[in-house]
Structures are given as structure tokens and as C-alpha cells.
Amino acid sequence: MNQKNEGTSHQRQAADLGELTATEAVGHIKNGDLTAESYATALLRICKASRDLNALTWMSEEKLLESARRSDLARARGEAPGPLTGIPVVVKDNIDTIGFPTSAATASLKDNHPVRNAPIVDALEACGAYVFAKANMHELAGGGTSSNPVFGSVGNPYDRARVAGGSSGGTAAAIAARMAPIGLGTDTAGSVRIPSAFCGTVGLRPTSVGGKRYSSDGIVPLALDLDTAGPMARCVADVALMHAAVTGNRLSQPAALDRIRIGIPRQHYWEGLDSEVERVAQKAVALLREAGVTFVEVDAGVYIREADTVFWTLLNGGMRDDLRNYFQRHNMKLQSEAVIEAIASKDTRRLFALAIEADVPAQLVVQARGAVRTRIAQVYEAMFHAYDISAIAFPTEPLVAPFIKAGGDEFEDQVEVNGNLVSKLDILIRNTRLTCALGAPGLSMPAGLTTQGLPVGLELDGLSGHDEALLGLGLSVESTLGRLSAPASMPQGS
Numbered sequence: 001m002n003q004k005n006e007g008t009s010h011q012r013q014a015a016d017l018g019e020l021t022a023t024e025a026v027g028h029i030k031n032g033d034l035t036a037e038s039y040a041t042a043l044l045r046i047c048k049a050s051r052d053l054n055a056l057t058w059m060s061e062e063k064l065l066e067s068a069r070r071s072d073l074a075r076a077r078g079e080a081p082g083p084l085t086g087i088p089v090v091v092k093d094n095i096d097t098i099g100f101p102t103s104a105a106t107a108s109l110k111d112n113h114p115v116r117n118a119p120i121v122d123a124l125e126a127c128g129a130y131v132f133a134k135a136n137m138h139e140l141a142g143g144g145t146s147s148n149p150v151f152g153s154v155g156n157p158y159d160r161a162r163v164a165g166g167s168s169g170g171t172a173a174a175i176a177a178r179m180a181p182i183g184l185g186t187d188t189a190g191s192v193r194i195p196s197a198f199c200g201t202v203g204l205r206p207t208s209v210g211g212k213r214y215s216s217d218g219i220v221p222l223a224l225d226l227d228t229a230g231p232m233a234r235c236v237a238d239v240a241l242m243h244a245a246v247t248g249n250r251l252s253q254p255a256a257l258d259r260i261r262i263g264i265p266r267q268h269y270w271e272g273l274d275s276e277v278e279r280v281a282q283k284a285v286a287l288l289r290e291a292g293v294t295f296v297e298v299d300a301g302v303y304i305r306e307a308d309t310v311f312w313t314l315l316n317g318g319m320r321d322d323l324r325n326y327f328q329r330h331n332m333k334l335q336s337e338a339v340i341e342a343i344a345s346k347d348t349r350r351l352f353a354l355a356i357e358a359d360v361p362a363q364l365v366v367q368a369r370g371a372v373r374t375r376i377a378q379v380y381e382a383m384f385h386a387y388d389i390s391a392i393a394f395p396t397e398p399l400v401a402p403f404i405k406a407g408g409d410e411f412e413d414q415v416e417v418n419g420n421l422v423s424k425l426d427i428l429i430r431n432t433r434l435t436c437a438l439g440a441p442g443l444s445m446p447a448g449l450t451t452q453g454l455p456v457g458l459e460l461d462g463l464s465g466h467d468e469a470l471l472g473l474g475l476s477v478e479s480t481l482g483r484l485s486a487p488a489s490m491p492q493g494s
Contacts (some may be wrong), residue, residue: 017042018178019486022087022238025181026128029075029086036075036086038070042133043088043331047133047179052160054152055173057093058100058135064088064132071128073308084245089124090174090183092167093134094141095229096218097121104220105137105148108339112332118218120161120184120229120246127245135144135183136170140323142348143167143223143403144194144428145409149344154405156198157487158454161400165428167197167222171232172199176487182233182242188222189315190396190432192230193444197457200484202239202445203232204471206247207464209377209439213247221326223318225369226311226436235483236445236474252471257480258292260473261389262460265300269394270430276418276450281395284447284458284481291480298387303379304434310368310376311437317365319355350411373439377464380438384463391473396444396457398427431459434438441467443474446484451489455484 017039020028028034044064047056061239071086091097094104096114103109121131136154136306138146146169154169158164164173168185174194175183185192187205196203206213208228221227231242240252264270264285273281287296324336340356343349359387384390402424413424435442440461447458460477462470 013041014045015178018046018133020181021235022084022233023235023241024088026083026214027086029071030081032075036068037065037070039086039087040064041256043178043180046177050177050179053155053157053173053414054178055164055170055177055179056090056152057103057105057136057151057170059133060099063099065484067130067132071130077239079150082126083241084124085128087182088132088180089129089130090133090135090171090180091121091131092137092171092183092185094186094220095121095184097131097134099387100131100134104140105151106139106339106343107150108334108342109220114218116218119215121218123246124242129182133174133180135168135174138169138191138207139343139345139348140220141167141186141188141191142351143345143409144190144425145404146170146195147345147409149408155378155404156401159401162403162454163198165198165401167191168203169195172201175199175201175232175234178486180208182231182238185226185230185232186219187230187436188226189311189429189436192232193396193432193442193457193459194428196232196444197459198401198455200233200446200455201234202443202474203228203230203235204239204243204467205435205442206467207439207441208436209373209466213467221318221322224322225314225318230426230471236443236471236478239443240251240471240475243467249468252468252475254475254479255390255469255472257288257476260292261294261296261387262288263298263383263387263389263392264295265392265394266392267301268304269300272398272420272422273395273416274399276452277395277398277400277456280448280450280456281458285393286478286482292311296387296389298383298389298392300383300392302383303376303438306372307376307434307437308375311433313360313364313368314437316355316358317360317362319352320358320360345408347409347411347413373437377438377440380440381463391460391462391470393458393460394431395447396431396459398430400450400452400454400456435461438464440464441470443470445474445478445481447481449484
């Protein structure tokens with residue numbers, strides 16, 4: 001074979017292996033049909049060919065290959081494989097991982113080298129996965145685009161001129177580009193689900209009230225009362241696999257769609273949508289109805305306004321206090337004021353300034369965290385029982401991924417949706433932030449592509465503590481709607 005043909009063969013092999021889901025790759029590795037090293041090598045080729053996405057802040061080729069070889073040696077010794085054996089994972093750069101800085105994609109924290117993993121990372125590695133890279137993000141998790149002047153704006157694999165979403169944009173972009181099959185993000189206002197919607201991937205915000213399902217230890221906070229880590233992948237089965245690894249619960253099983261009732265909250269969630277987003281989302285609903293799902297209109301107005309107030313109260317209070325407390329707890333010689341002042345992203349720096357200026361009384365934060373949040377959660381649950389529904393469904397994002405703004409984002413930026421100019425910050429988190437206030441689980445998955453070939457996300461929100469049931473519903477919804485094909489512009493290796 002000549003050198004050109006050999007190179008083409010390697011590219012094709014990398015692309016083929018990159019298409020494997022984590023569930024599929026684990027099966028091949030366990031059966032001996034695929035070595036972890038050959039899988040890692042293929043993904044490494046894709047990573048190198050996709051550098052222009054700026055999806056990663058830190059990556060170790062050596063660690064990737066060494067970890068894969070250890071996985072192969074363990075199998076050769078006859079050791080029992082874990083449910084994620086041999087699977088490389090990308091981790092958002094605000095989550096502690098041994099061997100990499102935890103910079104939260106801000107220059108002030110580039111020398112922040114943790115001495116231990118975050119518990120959620122340990123849980124994945126205990127099941128056989130291994131971290132080989134940290135994912136780019138919106139600086140300090142303070143925005144929804146991942147347009148980061150420190151590490152570069154994260155591009156969307158379906159259109160590199162557009163944002164990947166944020167703040168977990170690097171994780172979603174890496175997964176969509178087939179650089180890794182699974183990853184971890186964090187979600188405060190929608191930061192797992194927004195990039196999942198824009199990049200055509202799957203993301204879960206797990207229950208965070210009434211028993212937080214994922215530990216926040218080892219994570220640089222934005223607002224702890226709203227923050228939670230969340231699993232991200234290209235299919236629901238992989239997200240369910242990660243969720244089981246983190247929680248220790250059994251794998252979710254598909255739901256019987258002909259026994260499922262789903263609520264459609266027209267107010268707020270379905271208003272002011274981009275016409276293409278609405279078309280794709282309505283088509284997804286129609287397909288699910290044909291598959292046996294019963295859809296009912298529900299009145300979400302019973303909790304929307306108060307949930308919104310809770311969200312902004314907890315966000316402002318957390319952004320004012322939680323970063324400072326984090327530095328103190330970890331005995332870090334950093335002052336939160338200096339770190340905030342050094343933020344390179346104009347929108348994020350302004351957001352922190354506004355939170356501090358808001359000067360939300362501590363007692364108001366306590367009430368929002370406690371009695372008020374409990375009340376809206378009860379109203380939300382009562383709505384589910386009143387309509388006898390298993391979930392509510394709505395477009396994760398009211399718009400398609402906006403274009404990356406030259407010169408960086410500003411707090412006052414606007415975007416056009418159906419001829420109307422709206423606040424970019426507000427529209428990006430409009431549908432996702434209420435889930436955070438409620439502390440309920442939310443699952444975003446692909447609904448389909450627009451005529452421009454851009455992904456649209458459909459979100460399913462369930463009841464707190466019912467994450468496994470929500471994932472089971474997601475499995476069946478995905479089998480009806482199908483998965484998205486790889487981005488047409490994706491490089492095939494090098």
C-alpha cells in the first residue's frame with residue numbers, strides 16, 4: 001500500500017471507531033474484538049484533526065495511550081472488566097482531575113493543580129474509564145456560548161462559525177466531533193443542556209434538590225445552590241451508563257411509550273421560538289405521538305414566576321459568595337475579587353459585577369434555598385399528579401446556535417429570533433434555568449436537524465429523584481426519533 005492510501009485507510013479506521021458509542025466500544029473491548037489502545041489511537045487521530053474547534057484546554061497523548069494499555073493488560077490478566085472499561089472521557093475544566101490543571105478556563109487558575117480527583121471522576125475511573133483531556137468552557141462557567149478569549153472560542157462541529165453553547169461547550173463539541181464518546185459537564189443555568197442542544201448530543205442535569213445526586217466536591221463553583229455536574233454523550237444509553245456509574249444505581253430500562261403521558265407547557269417554554277426550532281420540535285412531538293405517547297397541555301404558570309425569582313436570587317447570592325468560600329476552603333492563595341477582576345470575558349466579568357452589586361440579603365438567599373424552593377417544587381410535583389404525566393417536554397433552546405461573535409461576547413449582546421432582537425444571555429437560559437430553580441432532572445436530546453443542518457434539542461424534565469425513570473423515557477424517545485449523523489464538516493483523522 002502506498003503512503004497516500006495507507007493514510008486514507010488510517011483516517012477511515014479512525015472515523016469508523018469514532019462512531020462507536022461508549023456502550024458499543026465497551027462491548028467490543030470486553031469481547032476482545034477491539035483493544036483499548038487501538039480505540040484510543042483512533043480517537044487521538046480525530047482529536048488532532050479537530051484542534052480548530054478549541055474543544056480542549058489540556059490533553060495528554062501519553063496519558064491516553066498509557067491508560068489504554070493498562071486497560072488491555074488488565075484484560076489479559078483476566079481481571080473482571082468494569083462497565084466503562086477502556087473508555088476515554090473528557091472532563092470540563094472546572095472539575096478536579098489528577099494530572100491536569102483545573103483552570104475553569106480562566107488565566108488566574110492555570111496553575112491550579114489538584115492533588116485528588118473530584119468524587120464524580122473517581123466514580124467513573126472506578127468503573128474502568130479514564131480521563132485524557134480537560135474540556136474548554138465559558139470562562140468560570142459564566143455564560144452560554146463558550147466563546148473564551150483565554151483558550152479560544154469553542155466551535156460547533158455542525159458549523160464551525162457558530163457557538164457550541166455553554167458553559168460546557170468544549171465537552172459537547174468534543175463528543176459531537178467524535179473526539180471522545182463521553183464527558184462531564186456542569187449545569188447551573190443550563191450549561192450541560194444548552195451545548196447538548198446546539199451540538200446534537202445528549203446531556204443530563206441530575207436531581208439537585210431533596211438529595212443531590214452528584215457531589216459538587218472538587219468543582220470550581222459558580223453558584224453552589226444551583227450547580228451540579230452532569231453526564232454528556234451522543235446517546236441516552238451512554239448517559240445512563242455514566243449515571244449508573246456515578247450513583248451506583250441500576251441501569252435505566254426503556255419505558256413503554258404507549259403507557260406514557262407527557263405534558264406540553266406552552267406558556268414560556270414554547271413561546272417565541274425560532275421557526276425552524278419550532279418545526280423540528282413539533283415534528284418530534286408528532287413522531288412520538290404516532291409511537292403511542294399521549295401529550296397533554298399543562299399549565300406551568302403555577303410555578304414559572306416564583307421559580308424564576310428563586311433562580312436569580314440563588315445565582316446572584318452564589319456568584320457573590322461561593323468562589324471566595326471555595327478559595328478559603330482549599331487554602332488557595334487567591335482572592336476572589338482579583339480573580340473576577342482578571343476575567344477576560346467581558347460578559348462574564350459584567351455578570352459577576354452585577355451579582356455583587358445586587359447585594360442580595362443573606363436572609364433572602366436562605367428563604368429561596370429553603371422554604372420558597374420547597375414550595376415551588378411541591379407545586380411542580382402537584383402539576384405532574386394533576387395531569388398524570390411522567391415528564392414535560394419543550395425545546396431545550398428557543399433558537400439555533402448563534403454565530404461566534406468576533407471580539408468576544410458582551411453582557412448587552414442581542415440576537416435575532418424571527419425578526420425580533422432579544423437579549424442573548426436571557427434567551428440562552430430561558431427554558432433551562434427553571435429546571436435549576438426546581439432542582440428537577442432535565443434531559444436534553446436531539447430532536448432533529450434544521451434545513452440548515454443545525455441540531456435542535458428536545459428537553460424532557462421529570463420529578464426530583466426520578467432520574468432513572470427519566471433516562472428510561474429518554475431511551476424510548478431516542479429509539480423513536482433516532483440519533484443524529486456525524487457533522488458533515490468533521491475531519492476524518494490525520
